Amino acid sequence: MTNIALIVMDTARYDSILDTRAKLSTFETLREEGTTYTSAFASAPWTLPSHGGLFSGRYSSRHGASAAAKRFPESVPTVVESFANASYETVAVSNNTWISDEFGFARGFDTFRKNWQYIQSDVDLGKIAREEEGFDKIRGVARQLFDGNPIVNAANAVYGQFVRKRADDDGAKGTNRWVADWLDDRDDSNPFFLFINYLEPHLEYRPPEEYTEEYLPEGVSYAEAMEVNQDAWTYIANDVEMTEQDFEILEGLYHAEIAYLDERIGELRRLLEEANEWEDTVFVVTGDHGENIGDHDLMDHQYSLHDTLIHVPLVIHGDAFTGGETVDDLVQLTDLAPTLLDAAGIENDEFEEQSQGRSFHPDSETEPREYAFAEYLAPQPSMEALEKRVGDLPEEVYEYDRSLRAIQSEDWKLIRGSDGSTELYHVAEDPDELRNLTADRPEKVSELESELDTWLDSFDHADVTGDVDMSDETKDRLEDLGYLQ
Structure with missing residues (x-):
């Protein structure tokens, strides 16, 4: 039977991988041997709703996870459960706090590793380790140490403070080390479904120094690059000025993160080869x-x-996805669930009937998409959270207090806001989406709005109210990643 390895490079935009100046030997080989999709689009621009779409084959309005309801609902069936029901060993390694049991993503997995913890536990002392000093730190640890398993909690506290940030042990390197051990120990009588979320391209960008030199502007040292502002919210709120070179430096650091992760994904491939699993793996x-x-x-x-957020790389190797083919048809991450079921030869009519995805497996008879859709159902962070972080906001920042939906064909794209705003781009000629043609092409706006409304009316929408009751430690960890609650 066919193994499945589903690897998410968190925050990897299309042009960082498939149209890039970075030297990515792993991707070059995968493209030469596998199938590359040049028009793949996420259903949402950030982690929680996008992974909800990836696992369920549903768009945000249908699965219900968003900034307005920060949990992937238990009532929504997942492709992971389909693989588990087909006797697959289902394993996840997550490096992003959003993708955890706390937010509803562990369902269906036999093993779910939160790689930021040395010993898997629901108790996390990271807040104390980050915020307190001296005696206050000792006293804070002592208070919480006996909440749950004191030995586990102590190990995680030491790991979080003294180990993980010094050796990439909670990142791609540590992920691969754990996968290597799992491959050595697993019972290979059943195939596996392996999901990994690698976090390296996510803010803050702190790539290993040896990867940065060729990507930074000439004359800029690694130490100087590390001094550039990486707080997105102070920039958006106009609290900090940033120059063109500042962004060139950040782009360099971002590409260096991608280059480092490319090497680690190559290492993952070698682990599968050494375990004699590669040839049987999609x-x-x-x-x-x-x-x-x-x-x-x-x-x-x-x-x-904009496409900087929803146009994503997608390369598949194995099974029918070989030969170095390039496919320009529109596909979406919501389409991966039925596609992978087809690759594994698993039939689950109930799941596929409830999914909005359509298989693009080479042997599928599904018609190519005419449109791709994306949704941003609520601002994250909210204006209230942003005010709490940076204080008074300029009036123009409140324009972001809206939801957005987008519809995209091969040539055109419309973004519509709940505030009545519209943006129309001729992406075939303006791929950077710099010229809003709403006033110039009202007939195209009307056409795409009609198609968008028809699509929205074609399915039942989930209740998108109510937040998960997340722990203080989780809130702190998410804030470390730039997510304000």
């Missing part, structure tokens, strides 16, 4: 969303549905 590498690095006057991956 190996999928994609991004859950992209990144704005000064694009559209934004940083991070919020408040926008």
Whole structure:
């Protein structure tokens, strides 16, 4: 039977992988041997709703996870459960706090590793380790040490403070080390479904120094690059000025993160080869969303549905996905679930009937998409959270207090806001989406709005209210990643 390895490069935008100046030997080989999709789009511009779409084959309005309801609902069936029901060993390694049991993503997995913890536990002392000093740190640890298993909690506290940030042990290197051990120990009588979320391209960008030199502007040292502002919210709120060179430096650091991760994905391939699993594995590498690095006057991956955030790399190797083919048809991450079921030869009519995805497996008879869709159902962070972080906001920042939906064909793209705003781009001629043609092409706006409304009316929408009751430690860890709650 066919193994599945689904690899997400968190925050990897299309042009960082498939149209890039970076030297990516792993991707070059995968493209030469596998199938490359040049028009792959995420259903949402940030981690939680995008992974919800990836696992369920549903768009945000249908699965319900968003900034307005920060949990992937238990009532939504996942492709992972389909693989588990087909006697697959299902394993996940997550490096992003959003992708965890706390937010509803562990369902269906036999093993779910939160790689930021040395010993898997629901108790995390990271807040104390980060925020307190001296006696206050000792006293804080002592208070919480006996909440749950004191030995486990002590190990995680030491690991979080003294180990993981010094050796990439909670990143790609540590992930691969764990996968190597798992491959050595697993019972290979059943095939596996392996999911990995690698976090390296995510803010803050802190690539290993040896990867940065060729990507930084001439004359800029690694130490100088590390001094450039990486707080997206102070930039968006106009609290800090950033120059063109600042963004060139950030782009360099971002590409260095990608180059480092490319090497680690190559290492993952070698681990599968050494375990004699590679030839039987469909190996999928994609991004859950992209990144704005000064694009559209934004940083991070919020408040926008431009292609910098939703156009993602997608390369698949194995099974029918071989031969170095390039496919330009529109596909979406919501389409991966039925596609991977087809690759594994698993039939689950109930799941596929509830999914909005359509298989693009080479042997599938599904018609190619005419349109791709994306949704941003609520701002993240909210204006209230942003005010709490940076204080008074300029009036123009409140324009981001809206939801967005986008519809895209091969040539055209429309973004519509809940505030009545519209943006129309002729992406065939303006791929950077710099010229809003709404006033010039009202007939095209009307046509795409009609198609968007028809699509929205074609399915039942989930209730998108209510937040998960996340722990203080989780909130702190998410804030470390730039997510304000």
